[in-house]
Amino acid sequence: MAPRFSTRVGALAVLVFHAAQGCAHAPTPAAPPSLVVLEGARVFDGEATGGPATVVLEGELIRAVGPRGSLQVPAGAQVVDYSGKTLIPGLILAHGHVGNVSGTELGRRFYTRENITRQLSRYLGYGVTVINSLGMNPPLFYTLRRELNGNTTGADLMGAGPGLGAPMGLPPARGMNLEDDQVMRPETAEAAREAVRDMASKGVDMVKLWVDSMNGAMPRLSPEVYRAAIDEAHRHGLRVAAHIHDLEDARAVVEAGVDVIAHGVRDQPVDDAFIQAMKTRGVWYIPTLNLDEANYIYAEHPAWMDEPFFRAAVDPALQRRFDDPQWRRETLASEGAAKARKAVAVNLENLRTLHQAGVKIGFGTDSGAMPQRIPGFAEHRELELMTQAGLTPAQALRAATRDSAELLGLKSQGSIAPGMVADLVVLDADPAQDIRNTRGIHAVWRRGVQVRGAPSPRPAPP
Structure with a gap:
C-alpha cells in the first residue's frame, strides 16, 4: 500500500x-x-x-x-x-519509567536531573521520542516535565506523577527503596479525590492506579478508592491507567471506568465478556510482554545479546550480572523464572485474542522500573514479541507510533x-x-x- x-x-x-x-x-x-x-x-x-x-x-x-x-x-x-x-x-512509549534505576540498583536516590536526562537521551538514541513515565515520580518530575519537553537532546517526558497505590501495597516501597513521596496511598475515597486534584494542579498527563494484590500477598487498592480516583480524574480531563495482573482485577477496573489497562492479563485467558467491555468502553490495552520475559531471557543468553545493538543499551554493572554463570544457573532454576514463562505465554495469547477482536492496543514495556527492563532495547524487543502474538510488523509499528500518540492525546506526533x-x-x-x-x-x-x-x-x- x-x-x-x-x-x-x-x-x-x-x-x-x-x-x-x-x-x-x-x-x-x-x-x-x-x-x-x-x-x-x-x-x-x-x-x-x-x-x-x-x-x-x-x-x-x-x-x-x-x-x-x-x-x-x-x-x-x-x-x-x-x-x-x-x-x-519516533517510537512513543506509553508505559515506561525514569529515575528508578542505576546499574543493578533501585532507589529514590536515582531520581535526579542528571540520571533522568541521561535516560531520556538513551531512549532517544534507540528511536524513542516520547516516554510516559507511569507512576513512581516524586516532586522533581513536575519540574523536569516542564523544562525538558521540546528539547532535542532526549525524549519528551510525560507521566502520571506519583500515582495511587494501597497502603502497604504495590509498588512495594521498601522492596524498591522508594520513599513515601513517590507513591500516594489514600485510605478513603475523599483522600483519593484530593490526591488526584493535587496531581492535576501540578501537571500530569495521566493518573496511575495499582490494582493488584500479588496473588493475595499484599493489600489491594479498594474499589471505593479507585472508583473515586477515576471519577475525579475524569472531572479534570485526565485519563486513568491501571496496573493489573489478573483478569478479575482487569474486569473490575474496566467496569469502574478506567481508560487504559497498563499491563497484559497474565493469569488466565480473557473471556468474551471482558473483550466486549473493552471494546464498548474504548479501553486501551498495553501488554508489556517484555516485562515478564526480562525475568529469565537474559539468563538464557540468546544470540542477540552479543550484538552491538543490545550491548550498547546495557549498563556495565548489569552486563557483568548477565555474564555471571552462577547468576544464570540460579535464575533459570528459580521458581520466578518458571512463573514468568507461564505469564509470557498467557500474555502473548491474550494479546492475540484482543487484537483480533479489535481492542485498541498501545505500546509499553515498563522499561526503567527494574534493572532488567532495559530502556531502549526493551522497546525493540517488545515490537518483536508483539509480532509473535500475531500482529504484523506494520501493526506493531502502528501501535508504537500513531496509536500510542492517540492514547496519550498527542495530536502532532506519531505520524x-x-x-x-x-x-x-x-x-x-x-x-x-x-x-x-x-x-x-x-x-x-x-x-x-x-x-x-x-x-x-x-x-x-x-
Whole structure:
C-alpha cells in the first residue's frame, strides 16, 4: 500500500520566496525556519511502507511528503540522500519509567536531573521520542516535565506523577527503596479525590492506579478508592491507567471506568465478556510482554545479546550480572523464572485474542522500573514479541507510533505527514518486512534536527 502523500511544497516554496523579497517599509523579518529535504527513503505511513519518497522539513515540522520526483525541492534547502533507507516516526512509549534505576540498583536516590536526562537521551538514541513515565515520580518530575519537553537532546517526558497505590501495597516501597513521596496511598475515597486534584494542579498527563494484590500477598487498592480516583480524574480531563495482573482485577477496573489497562492479563485467558467491555468502553490495552520475559531471557543468553545493538543499551554493572554463570544457573532454576514463562505465554495469547477482536492496543514495556527492563532495547524487543502474538510488523509499528500518540492525546506526533513534528527514525532496512529491522538505526531526527546516528556502545565491562 502506497503512503498517502501531500504536495503542499509548491505553496511552501512560494511563501519562502516572498518572505525572502521583503518590503522597504516593513520591519526586518525573522529568519525563516531552516528547510531540509530527506530524499529517496521509503516512508511508513501507519499502515505500510511505500516509496521512495521526498520529505520536506521546515524548522521542527514536516511540511510536505510526496513520491520522489513529484515535489519541487525548495531553493537553498539542505538535501539529505536516504536512498535505500526507511523512515518511521519516533517510537512513543506509553508505559515506561525514569529515575528508578542505576546499574543493578533501585532507589529514590536515582531520581535526579542528571540520571533522568541521561535516560531520556538513551531512549532517544534507540528511536524513542516520547516516554510516559507511569507512576513512581516524586516532586522533581513536575519540574523536569516542564523544562525538558521540546528539547532535542532526549525524549519528551510525560507521566502520571506519583500515582495511587494501597497502603502497604504495590509498588512495594521498601522492596524498591522508594520513599513515601513517590507513591500516594489514600485510605478513603475523599483522600483519593484530593490526591488526584493535587496531581492535576501540578501537571500530569495521566493518573496511575495499582490494582493488584500479588496473588493475595499484599493489600489491594479498594474499589471505593479507585472508583473515586477515576471519577475525579475524569472531572479534570485526565485519563486513568491501571496496573493489573489478573483478569478479575482487569474486569473490575474496566467496569469502574478506567481508560487504559497498563499491563497484559497474565493469569488466565480473557473471556468474551471482558473483550466486549473493552471494546464498548474504548479501553486501551498495553501488554508489556517484555516485562515478564526480562525475568529469565537474559539468563538464557540468546544470540542477540552479543550484538552491538543490545550491548550498547546495557549498563556495565548489569552486563557483568548477565555474564555471571552462577547468576544464570540460579535464575533459570528459580521458581520466578518458571512463573514468568507461564505469564509470557498467557500474555502473548491474550494479546492475540484482543487484537483480533479489535481492542485498541498501545505500546509499553515498563522499561526503567527494574534493572532488567532495559530502556531502549526493551522497546525493540517488545515490537518483536508483539509480532509473535500475531500482529504484523506494520501493526506493531502502528501501535508504537500513531496509536500510542492517540492514547496519550498527542495530536502532532506519531505520524509522518504535513504539520506533524519531525521526530523521525532512519532505518537501514524496511521493518514492515521484518520487525527486527527497527534495530538497524542509521540516524534519529528530533524536531527537524539530526541528533543521533546508530546507538553508540557503552564501554565493555572489565
